[in-house]
Amino acid sequence: MNDADDDDLLTATRSEPGEVGLVEPHDFATAEPFIFDNGQAIPGFTLRYETYGRLNAARDNAILICHALSGDHHCAGIHSLNDRKPGWWNNLIGPGKAVDTNQFFVLCANVIGGCQGSSGPSSVDPRTGKPYGITFPAVTIRDMVRTQKLWLDSLGIKSLYAVIGGSMGGMQVLQWGIEYPAFVKRMLAMATTAREGAQAIAFNEVGRQAIIQDPEWNHGYYPKSGGPRVGLAIARMMAHITYLSDASMDRKFGRKTIQAKPKGLDAATDVSELSMEGIDPVTPPIAFNVQFEVESYLRYQGQSFINRFDANSYLYITRALDQFDLASAHGSLEQAFAPVVGTTLVVGFTSDWLFPPEQNRAIALALLRAGKQVSYAELSTDLGHDSFLLESPQLYDLVRGFLR
Amino acid sequence: MNDADDDDLLTATRSEPGEVGLVEPHDFATAEPFIFDNGQAIPGFTLRYETYGRLNAARDNAILICHALSGDHHCAGIHSLNDRKPGWWNNLIGPGKAVDTNQFFVLCANVIGGCQGSSGPSSVDPRTGKPYGITFPAVTIRDMVRTQKLWLDSLGIKSLYAVIGGSMGGMQVLQWGIEYPAFVKRMLAMATTAREGAQAIAFNEVGRQAIIQDPEWNHGYYPKSGGPRVGLAIARMMAHITYLSDASMDRKFGRKTIQAKPKGLDAATDVSELSMEGIDPVTPPIAFNVQFEVESYLRYQGQSFINRFDANSYLYITRALDQFDLASAHGSLEQAFAPVVGTTLVVGFTSDWLFPPEQNRAIALALLRAGKQVSYAELSTDLGHDSFLLESPQLYDLVRGFLR
Numbered sequence: 069m070n071d072a073d074d075d076d077l078l079t080a081t082r083s084e085p086g087e088v089g090l091v092e093p094h095d096f097a098t099a100e101p102f103i104f105d106n107g108q109a110i111p112g113f114t115l116r117y118e119t120y121g122r123l124n125a126a127r128d129n130a131i132l133i134c135h136a137l138s139g140d141h142h143c144a145g146i147h148s149l150n151d152r153k154p155g156w157w158n159n160l161i162g163p164g165k166a167v168d169t170n171q172f173f174v175l176c177a178n179v180i181g182g183c184q185g186s187s188g189p190s191s192v193d194p195r196t197g198k199p200y201g202i203t204f205p206a207v208t209i210r211d212m213v214r215t216q217k218l219w220l221d222s223l224g225i226k227s228l229y230a231v232i233g234g235s236m237g238g239m240q241v242l243q244w245g246i247e248y249p250a251f252v253k254r255m256l257a258m259a260t261t262a263r264e265g266a267q268a269i270a271f272n273e274v275g276r277q278a279i280i281q282d283p284e285w286n287h288g289y290y291p292k293s294g295g296p297r298v299g300l301a302i303a304r305m306m307a308h309i310t311y312l313s314d315a316s317m318d319r320k321f322g323r324k325t326i327q328a329k330p331k332g333l334d335a336a337t338d339v340s341e342l343s344m345e346g347i348d349p350v351t352p353p354i355a356f357n358v359q360f361e362v363e364s365y366l367r368y369q370g371q372s373f374i375n376r377f378d379a380n381s382y383l384y385i386t387r388a389l390d391q392f393d394l395a396s397a398h399g400s401l402e403q404a405f406a407p408v409v410g411t412t413l414v415v416g417f418t419s420d421w422l423f424p425p426e427q428n429r430a431i432a433l434a435l436l437r438a439g440k441q442v443s444y445a446e447l448s449t450d451l452g453h454d455s456f457l458l459e460s461p462q463l464y465d466l467v468r469g470f471l472r
Numbered sequence: 473m474n475d476a477d478d479d480d481l482l483t484a485t486r487s488e489p490g491e492v493g494l495v496e497p498h499d500f501a502t503a504e505p506f507i508f509d510n511g512q513a514i515p516g517f518t519l520r521y522e523t524y525g526r527l528n529a530a531r532d533n534a535i536l537i538c539h540a541l542s543g544d545h546h547c548a549g550i551h552s553l554n555d556r557k558p559g560w561w562n563n564l565i566g567p568g569k570a571v572d573t574n575q576f577f578v579l580c581a582n583v584i585g586g587c588q589g590s591s592g593p594s595s596v597d598p599r600t601g602k603p604y605g606i607t608f609p610a611v612t613i614r615d616m617v618r619t620q621k622l623w624l625d626s627l628g629i630k631s632l633y634a635v636i637g638g639s640m641g642g643m644q645v646l647q648w649g650i651e652y653p654a655f656v657k658r659m660l661a662m663a664t665t666a667r668e669g670a671q672a673i674a675f676n677e678v679g680r681q682a683i684i685q686d687p688e689w690n691h692g693y694y695p696k697s698g699g700p701r702v703g704l705a706i707a708r709m710m711a712h713i714t715y716l717s718d719a720s721m722d723r724k725f726g727r728k729t730i731q732a733k734p735k736g737l738d739a740a741t742d743v744s745e746l747s748m749e750g751i752d753p754v755t756p757p758i759a760f761n762v763q764f765e766v767e768s769y770l771r772y773q774g775q776s777f778i779n780r781f782d783a784n785s786y787l788y789i790t791r792a793l794d795q796f797d798l799a800s801a802h803g804s805l806e807q808a809f810a811p812v813v814g815t816t817l818v819v820g821f822t823s824d825w826l827f828p829p830e831q832n833r834a835i836a837l838a839l840l841r842a843g844k845q846v847s848y849a850e851l852s853t854d855l856g857h858d859s860f861l862l863e864s865p866q867l868y869d870l871v872r873g874f875l876r
Contacts (some may be wrong), residue, residue, distance in 0.1 A: 206759040266721035266766045267713060273767045274709045276760055277774075278682060281702040298685040305678045306710055309671060314828070317670035323797055355610040356680055356787055360794065362670045363677040370681075383760055390764065393727055421825070424718070 088120045088145035088162045088169060091155075093185060096177070096219040108205035111194055115219045116185025117141045117177035120161060121169035123225070130225045131167060131471075132216065133157065133176040134233030134240035137385055138304075138377060140184035143176045144169075159459055166464040167471065172229060179240075180215045181207035181385055183378035190290065190378045201288035201380060207388045209236070213243045217251070230254035230471060234456035235423065236385070239392050242431065246394070249409040256470055258415040258456040258463075261427040262394045262401055262434070268422060271310055272386040275303030279379045288380060300379040301370030308369045313419040313452030321362035401434035411441035413470045415463065417455035418448050443470075492524045492549035492566045492573060495559075497589060500581070500623040512609035515598055519623045520589025521545045521581035524565060525573035527629070534629045535571060535875075536620065537561065537580040538637030538644035541789055542708075542781060544588035547580045548573075563863055570868040571875070576633060583644075584619040585611035585789055587782035594694065594782045605692035605784060611792045613640070617647045621655070634658035634875060638860035639827065640789070643796050646835065650798070653813040660874055662819040662860040662867075665831040666798045666805055666838070672826060675714055676790040679707030683783045692784060704783040705774030712773045717823040717856030725766035805838035815845035817874045819867065821859035822852050847874075 099112040118141050123130060133143050135156070144161035146154050161167040161174055178186035181204070189204040220228070231252055233241045238260025245255045261268075279285055282299030289295045309317075358364045398404035412435055416428030425446050432444035445466050449455040456463070503516040522545050527534060537547050539560070548565035550558050565571040565578055582590035585608070593608040624632070635656055637645045642664025649659045665672075683689055686703030693699045713721075762768045802808035816839055820832030829850050836848035849870050853859040860867070 202759075263727070265718060266725040266727065266764070267716075267718045269727070269764050270713050270721060270766050270770055271710075273764075273770055274706060274713070277709065277771070278706050280760060281706065283687065302678060302682050302685070302706065305681065306675075309674050309678070312671075314669060314671045314825070317674065321670040323667065323670065323673070323800065355606075355791055356684060360670070360673050360677075362674050366674055366677055367681070387759055396727070421718070 086162050086164050088155075088158070090149070091118050091120065091142075091145035091147065093118050093141060095185065096222055098218060098222070100218075102180075102211075102215060102218075104205040104211050105208040106206045110187065110200075110205065113180060113187035113215060114185065114191070115141075115177040115180065115187075115215060117175060117219065118143070118145070118155075120144050120174040121172050123173040123223075127224060127226050129172050129229050130220070130227075131172045131174045132220070132228050132231040132244070133161070133167075133174060134212075134216075134231065134237035134244075135176060135179065136233070136235035136237050137307075137382075137389065138373070139237070140182065141176045141178040141186075142184075144174070156457065160464065160467065166467040167232065168468075172471075175220070175223075175225075177216055177219055179207075179212045179385070181212070181381060181388065183381040184376075188378065189288070189380035189384060199290035201290045202383075203288075204380070204384065206391075207384050209239045209243050209388055209392050210247065212388070213240050213247050216240075216244075217248055226251075228252050228254075230256060232256040232467070233260075234258040235260055235453065236389055238423075239389070242394060245408045245410060245412065246398075246404055249407040253410045254470065255408075255410055255412040256415070256467065257412070257428075257431065259417055259420050259423050259428070259453055260414075260431070261392075261423040262404070262431050263396070263427070264390050264392050265427070269390045271307065271422075272390055275307055276383055276386060278302040278306075279383060285379065290380075296379045297374045300374050300377065300382060301367075303382060304373040304377075305366045305370040308366060310422045311452060311454045313421065313450055315419065315450040316452055317362060319450075321360065321365065324361040326358055326361060326364055401430070402438045405435050405438040405440060408435065408438065408440050412443070413466065414442065414444045415456070415466060416444070416446045417451070417453070418446060419450045420453045420455060422453040490566050490568050492559075492562070494553070495522050495524060495546075495549035495551065497522050497545060499589065500626055502622060502626070504622075506584075506615075506619060506622075508609040508615050509612040510610045514591065514604075514609065517584060517591035517619060518589065518595070519545075519581040519584065519591075519619060521579060521623065522547070522549070522559075524548050524578045525576050527577040527627075531628060531630050533576050533633050534624070534631075535576045535578045536624070536632050536635045536648070537565070537571075537578060538616075538620075538635065538641035538648075539580060539583065540637070540639035540641050541711075541793065542777070543641070544586065545580045545582040545590075546588075548578070560861065564868065564871065570871040571636065572872075576875075579624070579627075579629075581620055581623055583611075583616045583789070585616070585785060585792065587785040588780075592782065593692070593784035593788060603694035605694045606787075607692075608784070608788065611788050613643045613647050613792055613796050614651065616792070617644055617651050620644075620648075621652055630655075632656050632658075634660060636660040636871070637664075638662040639664055639857065640793055642827075643793070646798060649812045649814060649816065650802075650808055653811040657814045658874065659812075659814055659816040660819070660871065661816070661832075661835065663821055663824050663827050663832070663857055664818075664835070665796075665827045666808070666835050667800070667831070668794050668796050669831070673794045675711065675826075676794055679711055680787055680790060682706040682710075683787060689783065694784075700783045701778045704778045704781065704786060705771075707786060708777040708781075709770045709774040712770060714826045715856060715858045717825065717854055719823065719854040720856055721766060723854075725764065725769065728765040730762055730765060730768055805834070806842045809839050809842040809844060812839065812842065812844045816847070817870065818846065818848045819860070819870060820848070820850045821855070821857070822850060823854045824857045824859060826857040 143157040144155040178184040238257035241257040279299035282296030285296035394404040395401040416425035435442035547561040548559040582588040642661035645661040683703035686700030689700035798808040820829035839846035
């Protein structure tokens with residue numbers, strides 16, 4: 069695609085109905101101390117957020133979007149007219165879209181512990197004038213939800229028409245329904261779980277070890293160095309595989325090589341190296357250079373992630389995921405859901421092997437057993453865990469129907 | 473289990489029929505240059521191997537066992553009377569077992585490129601007096617098979633009653649049938665593939681990056697340092713997850729913690745650290761210490777691996793896996809199997825998500841289409857890829873039946 073095409077596309081996007089268009093982030097900052105689930109406190113905090121659409125006079129049309137591990141508050145619209153990458157859920161949110169900003173006031177905040185403007189390990193501790201680093205208190209999903217409630221209160225929002233999220237966002241959705249039942253009219257949780265299982269913990273742990281064992285991590289690293297960029301890239305490359313599926317990777321990449329090779333030769337010979345820019349330059353022997361497209365893709369994913377994400381936030385947020393177990397926190401999943409007032413839609417995706425359909429079904433089943441209003445939908449897809457983020461008319465119809 | 477119990481067990485094991493008992497490795501060493509698939513040569517090589525049972529007068533009762541990525545030549549018996557860990561396929565191989573050493577002469581060699589006594593990157597290059605390091609030629613599955621053939625020739629073995637292997641061992645089995653069709657009477661390939669797919673390549677690539685980007689790797693590292701122990705441990709931890717299954721990990725570990733915690737507290741508090749011994753000591757903040765049993769298990773797997781495996785061999789052998797694509801090498805899978813003479817049994821395992829049943833079925837189907845004698849069995853198990861290594865009366869019956 070050449071520049072002229074790009075401009076055309078952008079102009080079209082800007083003028084067409086259906087796009088949120090230009091947006092800018094805002095900060096909610098409080099000087100009230102916040103006490104985390106583990107008992108530790110910080111002297112105030114900030115949540116960075118965005119909103120789309122307008123709060124109505126009755127203040128009852130607000131929809132909260134909760135983001136996943138590596139997401140942020142920027143879930144729709146663009147930040148500048150040259151911005152070619154809209155927010156991460158731009159396909160779902162906008163005027164006339166499934167989450168219709170002509171009708172709803174849509175909000176999304178970067179989670180506490182994050183690194184996109186909300187308070188987290190990379191923020192400055194006002195008591196020391198230095199970044200918190202690993203003195204930032206351990207964060208839980210419930211901490212994320214409780215800080216979001218303080219922020220929504222500050223905006224004068226009296227109830228949520230709906231709270232919507234996938235993956236870690238779905239965990240927050242469930243926690244919202246339990247923590248502030250009267251506040252939440254509708255809960256829409258996708259590709260999620262009520263209990264982080266052993267395999268998911270295991271993948272998180274390998275990512276954390278890659279970061280912590282990187283010499284540049286240096287016990288939390290601020291402000292000494294650029295941080296454990298290699299470790300974070302490794303963590304992201306691995307995690308990224310768990311968001312896809314065998315079938316989707318095979319369709320997208322298969323065994324395609326970066327450069328076609330005469331048969332019989334070592335296919336690695338004379339393949340140019342795609343460096344991990346910003347990482348200490350290492351020249352691997354030619355046979356270990358990028359050879360397959362899937363390798364180049366993963367290296368790119370690792371590389372772009374280290375430019376936008378803080379390694380300590382990655383440690384904190386993966387630990388919040390690991391800690392999430394509603395049944396154990398409340399005796400049983402039915403007991404956990406006992407306070408729920410609103411109606412819930414749970415959506416599982418057949419090819420999601422990180423939080424497989426069974427785990428989503430278990431949420432719906434427990435809500436049902438607890439006597440709550442709940443529907444469960446299972447969408448057939450071969451796109452893996454990331455299915456909830458991708459173009460899907462079936463999903464749009466479900467969301468639209470649920471919000472009607 | 474106390475020492476007395478151990479001794480009883482050992483005594484019982486030694487005296488009971490059914491055990492191979494004490495074994496010792498041997499070396500096949502040749503000073504003939506070997507030319508690898510990529511055209512590079514080394515001036516001779518060594519394969520370390522073991523044998524169990526006796527070659528009969530007709531020399532037609534030999535069964536070759538091929539090992540997987542992290543396996544070696546020691547697949548049955550014990551190395552000393554105090555050896556508590558028998559060879560990796562000891563449950564399958566022995567007098568009266570499925571691969572009956574009363575009847576068969578069983579052999580297994582460490583692959584070329586390996587690090588358990590066979591020539592590989594950690595071996596000394598006689599031309600320089602220094603370890604090959606990354607000057608060792610790139611290795612393919614076909615190179616593994618061709619070096620094994622030279623070794624079997626040296627033993628005067630005229631044909632193989634069977635060749636048996638799982639995972640990368642299964643790839644060698646297929647390659648044997650194609651490369652030396654008249655030599656191989658029976659092929660038994662389990663939990664394998666005829667074509668390394670994008671997801672498997674992706675996991676291999678993350679492991680390689682963890683190793684190569686470790687500063688201690690240092691472009692191949694011999695003899696400078698102990699090598700990229702951190703990177704190799706990370707690679708192994710991640711790979712180990714792919715050998716198991718969500719269900720088996722959940723059953724074995726679930727969310728069990730290392731030490732029970734009062735509810736509501738950050739469960740990480742006061743958990744003692746299980747260090748990665750031998751790795752530069754890092755004291756992670758308390759919240760990132762081992763907390764779940766699955767974390768401790770994975771760290772142990774990483775730790776024990778770096779004490780027995782060479783990081784450069786890991787790079788070489790994973791690249792051999794990535795390169796494996798019989799269809800592309802021969803035009804189609806049917807064409808690849810055209811030369812096959814012997815009869816084949818392919819075994820897939822329902823919960824294997826590294827080389828799933830479809831990929832095993834595809835091998836059997838292609839053999840069938842090529843007009844060959846082949847059976848396919850799919851075993852129901854929830855133990856993941858490693859199912860082929862584990863206790864399984866169904867598998868034993870299949871193997872026994874196939875060898876009859």
